[in-house]
Amino acid sequence: xxxxxxxxxxxxxxxxxxxxxxxxxxxxxxxxxxxxxxxxxxxxxxxxxxxxxxxxxxxxxxxxxxxxxxxxxxxxxxxxxxxxxxxxxxxxxxxxxxxxxxxxxxxxxxxxxxxxxxxxxxxxxxxxxxxxxxxxxxxxxxxxxxxxxxxxxxxxxxxxxxxxxxxxxxxxxxxxxxxxxxxxxxxxxxxxxxxxxxxxxxxxxxxxxxxxxxxxxxxxxxxxxxxxxxxxxxxxxxxxxxxxxxxxxxxxxxxxxxxxxxxxxxxxxxxxxxxxxxxxxxxxxxxxxxxxxxxxxxxxxxxxxxxxxxxxxxxxxxxx
Amino acid sequence: xxxxxxxxxxxxxxxxxxxxxxxxxxxxxxxxxxxxxxxxxxxxxxxxxxxxxxxxxxxxxxxxxxxxxxxxxxxxxxxxxxxxxxxxxxxxxxxxxxxxxxxxxxxxxxxxxxxxxxxxxxxxxxxxxxxxxxxxxxxxxxxxxxxxxxxxxxxxxxxxxxxxxxxxxxxxxxxxxxxxxxxxxxxxxxxxxxxxxxxxxxxxxxxxxxxxxxxxxxxxxxxxxxxxxxxxxxxxxxxxxxxxxxxxxxxxxxxxxxxxxxxxxxxxxxxxxxxxxxxxxxxxxxxxxxxxxxxxxxxxxxxxxxxxxxxxxxxxxxxxxxxxxxxxxxxxxxxxxxxxxxxxxxxxxxxxxxxxxxxxxxxxxxxxxxxxxxxxxxxxxxxxxxxxxxxxxxxxxxxxxxxxxxxxxxxxxxxxxxxxxxxxxxxxxxxxxxxxxxxxxxxxxxxxxxxxxxxxxxxxxxxxxxxxxxxxxxxxxxxxxxxxxxxxxxxxxxxxxxxxxxxxxxxxxxxxxxxxxxxxxxxxxxxxxxxxxxxxxxxxxxx
Ligand SMILES: Nc1nc2c(ncn2[C@@H]2O[C@H](COP(=O)(O)OP(=O)(O)OP(=O)(O)O)[C@@H](O)[C@H]2O)c(=O)[nH]1
Ligand SMILES: [Mg+2]
Ligand SMILES: [Zn+2]
Numbered sequence: 001x002x003x004x005x006x007x008x009x010x011x012x013x014x015x016x017x018x019x020x021x022x023x024x025x026x027x028x029x030x031x032x033x034x035x036x037x038x039x040x041x042x043x044x045x046x047x048x049x050x051x052x053x054x055x056x057x058x059x060x061x062x063x064x065x066x067x068x069x070x071x072x073x074x075x076x077x078x079x080x081x082x083x084x085x086x087x088x089x090x091x092x093x094x095x096x097x098x099x100x101x102x103x104x105x106x107x108x109x110x111x112x113x114x115x116x117x118x119x120x121x122x123x124x125x126x127x128x129x130x131x132x133x134x135x136x137x138x139x140x141x142x143x144x145x146x147x148x149x150x151x152x153x154x155x156x157x158x159x160x161x162x163x164x165x166x167x168x169x170x171x172x173x174x175x176x177x178x179x180x181x182x183x184x185x186x187x188x189x190x191x192x193x194x195x196x197x198x199x200x201x202x203x204x205x206x207x208x209x210x211x212x213x214x215x216x217x218x219x220x221x222x223x224x225x226x227x228x229x230x231x232x233x234x235x236x237x238x239x240x241x242x243x244x245x246x247x248x249x250x251x252x253x254x255x256x257x258x259x260x261x262x263x264x265x266x267x268x269x270x271x272x273x274x275x276x277x278x279x280x281x282x283x284x285x286x287x288x289x290x291x292x293x294x295x296x297x298x299x300x301x302x303x304x305x306x307x308x309x310x311x312x313x314x315x316x317x318x319x320x
Numbered sequence: 321x322x323x324x325x326x327x328x329x330x331x332x333x334x335x336x337x338x339x340x341x342x343x344x345x346x347x348x349x350x351x352x353x354x355x356x357x358x359x360x361x362x363x364x365x366x367x368x369x370x371x372x373x374x375x376x377x378x379x380x381x382x383x384x385x386x387x388x389x390x391x392x393x394x395x396x397x398x399x400x401x402x403x404x405x406x407x408x409x410x411x412x413x414x415x416x417x418x419x420x421x422x423x424x425x426x427x428x429x430x431x432x433x434x435x436x437x438x439x440x441x442x443x444x445x446x447x448x449x450x451x452x453x454x455x456x457x458x459x460x461x462x463x464x465x466x467x468x469x470x471x472x473x474x475x476x477x478x479x480x481x482x483x484x485x486x487x488x489x490x491x492x493x494x495x496x497x498x499x500x501x502x503x504x505x506x507x508x509x510x511x512x513x514x515x516x517x518x519x520x521x522x523x524x525x526x527x528x529x530x531x532x533x534x535x536x537x538x539x540x541x542x543x544x545x546x547x548x549x550x551x552x553x554x555x556x557x558x559x560x561x562x563x564x565x566x567x568x569x570x571x572x573x574x575x576x577x578x579x580x581x582x583x584x585x586x587x588x589x590x591x592x593x594x595x596x597x598x599x600x601x602x603x604x605x606x607x608x609x610x611x612x613x614x615x616x617x618x619x620x621x622x623x624x625x626x627x628x629x630x631x632x633x634x635x636x637x638x639x640x641x642x643x644x645x646x647x648x649x650x651x652x653x654x655x656x657x658x659x660x661x662x663x664x665x666x667x668x669x670x671x672x673x674x675x676x677x678x679x680x681x682x683x684x685x686x687x688x689x690x691x692x693x694x695x696x697x698x699x700x701x702x703x704x705x706x707x708x709x710x711x712x713x714x715x716x717x718x719x720x721x722x723x724x725x726x727x728x729x730x731x732x733x734x735x736x737x738x739x740x741x742x743x744x745x746x747x748x749x750x751x752x753x754x755x756x757x758x759x760x761x762x763x764x765x766x767x768x769x770x771x772x773x774x775x776x777x778x779x780x781x782x783x784x785x786x787x788x789x790x791x792x793x794x795x796x797x798x799x800x801x802x803x804x805x806x807x808x809x810x811x812x813x814x815x816x817x818x819x820x821x822x823x824x825x826x827x828x829x830x831x832x833x834x835x836x837x838x839x840x841x842x843x844x845x846x847x848x849x850x851x852x853x854x855x856x857x858x859x860x861x862x863x
Contacts, residue, residue, distance in 0.1 A: 015647035080518045080525070102647040107497070111515035114496035140627075140648050140673070143640055274495075 004276075006040075006087065008096045008113035009196050009269075011156070012106025013126030014135060014145050018158035018189065019099045022126060025189030026097065026196055037197070040086055040093035079112055087117030095121070095197050103144050107151035122269025124196060125152035126186075130163035132171045146178060154250060154270030155183040156191065181270035182250045194291055195251050235277045238264055242273040246298035251291040323347045323366040325357060328377040330836050334807050334821035343368075344377065346828045349606070349856040353824055372851075376836045378802065379821050380550025380829035380853055381772035382809035384580075384666070384720050385699050385762035388554040388562070390543060392536025393442050393766050396527065397428040400443030400473055402728065404769050407539035409546060409863035415444075418451060418458060425462045425470070438467040438484065438522045440530075445473040447622060447732055454479045455502065456509025469523025473767070474623055478517045478524065479509050488520050532561075537569040541577035546862040547771040548831030548850045551810070551819055553580040555666060555699065556614045559596045570607040576853065576860035578829075580813050582612040582666060586646055590657030597663055606827075606856055611814060613658045614699075615667040616645045618674035621702060621737050622729045626671035628703065634739050642671060652681040655696075659685045664814055665696045666720070672703040679708065682715050692716075695758070697812045702746050703738070709748070709755040718758035718812045721747040723778040724768040730784030744791030749779045753800060760808035761801075773837065776801040777846035798838050798845060830854040 011019050023041055086096065096118065100109040106123050113120035125148050128135070136142045149155060155175055160168060175183055184195060242252065245268065252268035262279035292299040324346050331341040333354055341354035345363055353360055357368060391407060398404055398412045399421050405411050415421040421444065429439050439462070446453050459468045459481035467484035485491070485507055490499060492506050498516030502508035511517045517524045530536060544552050557563060562581070569575055583597050593613070600610040619625020624633055625642040632641055645668075646654060658665050669675040675698055682696055697718040698704070702725060704712070712719060725733070726747055733743040752759045761775045779801045782790045789795075796804075810820025819829050834849035852862035 015650050079514065080528070101645075102650065103644040108513065108515070111496050111498060111513070112518070114494070114515070115518055116521070120495075139641075140677075141644070144644060 005117045005119045006092055006094070006096050007121035007197075008098065008110065008118050009121045010098045010100060010106045010110045010113075010123045011126060011196070012100050012104065012109070012123065012148055012152065013102065013156070013158075014128070014141065014148070015102030017102070017126035017128045018156070018186070019102075019126050021158070021189035022124075022156060022186060022191060022196075023097055023099055023189075025191065026193050037095060038091065038093040039197075040096045042082065042096065042098045080115065083112055083115055083118065087115075092117075097196065103141070105144070105147055105151060107148075120272075120274075121197070121267070122153045122272050123151070124154045124156050124270075125149055126156045126158050127171070127175065129157050129160045129168055129171045129185075131159075133167060133174065136174065149175065149178045152179065152181065152270070153272040154181050154195070155179060156186045157183050158186050158189075160185050161187050179271070180247060182247050184250055192291065234261070235264065235275050238266065238275045239273060242266065242268050242275070244302070246292070246296060246302055248296040249290060249292045249299060249302070323352060323363070325360055325366045325368045326372050326377065326830075327357060327368065327370050328372045328375055330839075331377040331822060332379075332802065332836065332838060333823065334379050334803060335823045341822070344822055346857060349828055351822060351824055351826050351828055354822055372832055375851055376833040377822070377830045378548075378833060378837070379806040380819065380831050380855065381548045381805050382760070382807075382813065382815075382820060383544065383549045383552040383762055383765075383770060383772060384697070384760055384809040384812050385555050385722075386540075386544075386552050386765040386770055387556065387767075388537060388540050388566070388579075389531045390765035390770060391538065391540030392531035392533060393527075394539055395530035395533070395536070396440040396442050396471075397424060398443045399424050399441045399470060401445055401448040402769075404443070405543075405546065407542035407546070407863075417449060418454060421449075421454065421470075422458055422462055425459070425468065429463055429466060429468075432466070435466060438469055438526055439463065440469050440471070440523060440526050442471040442527070443473050444470050444479070447729075447736075454509075456480060456482050456485065456507070457502075459509060467520075467522055469520055469526065471517075471523075471527055474620070476513055476623065478511045478520065480511060480520050480523060481509060484520050484523055485509065487522065490519055494519075532565070534565070534569055537566060538575070541575055541579075542863065543765070543770050545576040545853050545860045546850060547773070548833065548853055549577070549770060549772060550829040550831065550853050550855045551578040551580065551609075551813070551815065552770075553582050553612065553666075553813065555582045555612075556584040556616075557581045558584055559593070559600075563600065567605075567608055570605065573858065575607055576855055576858075578607045578609065578819075578855065580609045580612055580815075582614045583610075585613040585615050585654065585658060585665070590654055591661075594658050594661035594663060597658075598661060609813070609815070612664050612666055615651070615654060615665055615678075617648075617651065617667060617669050617677060618645060618671050619643050621670050621725075622732055624737070626703075627673040627677075628738075629672040629676065629705075633737060637737065641673070644674075648677045651677055652684040655681045656685045656688070659691065659694065659696070660689050662691075664694060664812075666699050666812070667696065668699045670700040670702050670722075672705060672708065675701060675704055675708050679711050679715060679717065682717055686715065695812060695814055697758075699762075700764075701752075703742065704748060704752070705745075706748075706751055706755070709752050709757050712752075713756040718760070719752050720809070720812060721749060721752070721759065721761045721779075722764060723747045723749065723761040723775050724763050726778045726782050726790050727774075727784060728768050730782075730790050731786045731788070734784070734788065734790070745794065746790065747779070748791070748794045749796045749800075749804070750794045753796060758808060758811055759800075760804045760812055762809075771846070772805040772831075773848055773850070774846045776805050776837065777842075779804065780842045780845060783843075798842055801845075802837055828854055828857040 013019050100106050110120055110123045135145050255263050255265050257263040265276040267274045325343050327343045338354055342356045344354045345352040345360045353363055394406050399415045402414045415424050467487050468481040470479045490507055498512035499507045500510050597610050604610050618627040619642050624637050624639045627642045633639055667678045669678045697720050699720050700722045701719040702722050734740050763770045779796050780798050782795050807820035810816040819827050831853055832851040837845050853860050
């Protein structure tokens, strides 16, 4: 599933929303070590950056701090040079994570992932559950936070432990008006790394029967669905189907093979769906994972809807 | 070494006790005395040098806000609207319409041999051009084979031809943002923001490469010398990328400029950067100085990205407000790292709301760490209100105003950005002086051409290209303008003990002019010829 270039995930969000905490946890997570993933991190950081940077630096060698990042007024654009340097590493990283500044629009920063040697995996926006309602009423910063959420693929809702029930409810309903992408709760940076990286080796079957015990809006646990095959009705068919995924589907990644059409790479991060057709691919393998909230019936139905009509596709992949 | 007496038609010293003189006695790099040739005899033997006898000597101009890239950008042809002078002194006429732009590009194209070498150009500003906006089809008439990259004056956009799009696979279905399509569904050639511009690799990186050549730093100094500047700030430098290359070039005694390396403080670890600046201050040379840190809060007014107080931009702009480049809540923390280290922070604040945030931050850090004479400075400071200027004076914050805007975008500010009344109040030099704010002004080169006589002229006349005098009550006198362009800027860089006036004990830094800016008609200040400069006693003739 290497695709075309180093996948890039942008973890944005306003000042203090918890971006660095999330990235630090991601790096510290055994996931990365166990699987020897080399994750490079670009931090374009402010404020208490010293603490942030040293925290991260202890956890991986592949840290680059932008000494001179991207500014509209500064044309010597550190970003392009830095990305070029990373792409040219003798052993390029498996994934690049970028933490932009609190006022940057993470989706704009993500556009750098279209440079040669990279591909955009997704844009996650950290939102402080406790502070959001106040932040949005602040004329100085409200509009930029709103824009971050609107344009992002996925919301990482942090500090729910600090928010009162009432505040949390306000935050959730406000977010729902800003994005129809998934909202994933993240406490102290605890998050299934697959959400950000889209890679996993411990695929567990999606258990459609798991009861909704009220934990559904908890961190995703690690509910994964592995689909051996799905019907392939062209790139557009796949695209439409993925776009119709219920909001609790946070991540889907894999490839599906069709004897007639070749293979399709599939990548979904929140609202972002990308299907890449590789007609000449000889990798006659279908492997496809879905991360979603446990026990979400809508997900079951969404998947079932597809498998019902999957005979042809099953055959084509069975035959390979 | 014998001392030298330079005679001149007039010397404007900017030293209150002896404002004018006939001659100045120098000992190598330091000024000994000013007076008449006869009065200087009390200092003993000296050689009289009459080469400037028919010139006017003033303190070398100090430019506290320019960018080193103003030099390197001249490696490519200029296609801007207003005339400009290249580092070698060649005057480039402005390209006042699309045809002139394309003609200029054709000339440049004809001079390239290698057919695969991209044609790069800079300075285009569609805000001035009537009619159709430059697109790839226009550029295709210049060349269908050779990739072309026209870099806009704003630094946010580029326009490229079809060959450039094709060379880098920028097609109709390219997924990146910032690639607007034409009516045919194919990219129209415009690339918006650096991420999209960087897709046209050979063009974008081609421009960046020329900016980092040693030649670029020399061209920067030549431009400065040609307009009488002896000290200029490169506002926003990186320790790893910039400091050593500047150090290398400025060690050459022939290098005709003193440069203040203002460190870019918006990124990276603040405490660490403060330490790096302090370390460099210990070992700085005459021509390479440290001690200033730059912060940036907002964007530009004509780009609608400056942060404005209510009522914001004119409705036609269609924007709620501008963009922050630093989270407003983090400015005090960011400032504190440098303030506590004893450094001076120059903060880009174009809009009045951005200025409020900066002043709040200064007040916060001063409460925690009282410091006298910090000389933190608002850069641009274009929309400062009287209440803000009063507050600046109380807090000890200086104003480096962007008076060149009054000319270059004055009419656009009246009609497109903030409207007649607030345009008349922009770059309020009179109010700043009346409130006791330490004032200077700048070109922000390459945003506008470096040229202190022009920035002075703007502050004195406040004229726009359409002939409107923008806010006549905010005009200042030529004498006040000259002080702002010399001592004023020197004070903001905390170098006024060494430069900024022609006074015993200070550096032999002169601008050599054909005429006296305090004697010519105020409207003629910008037309005064500049012969060259003297920097720490070395004579540098302009080109
Ligand atoms: N209680 C609580 N605190 C959190 C949580 N996530 C982060 N924090 C704290 O919030 C503060 C800011 O977190 P960071 O991860 O540094 O936030 P950031 O978005 O990187 O901040 P900047 O880079 O300064 O914009 C730290 O003190 C974290 O420990 C959370 O889920 N719950
Ligand atoms: Mg952080
Ligand atoms: Zn500038």
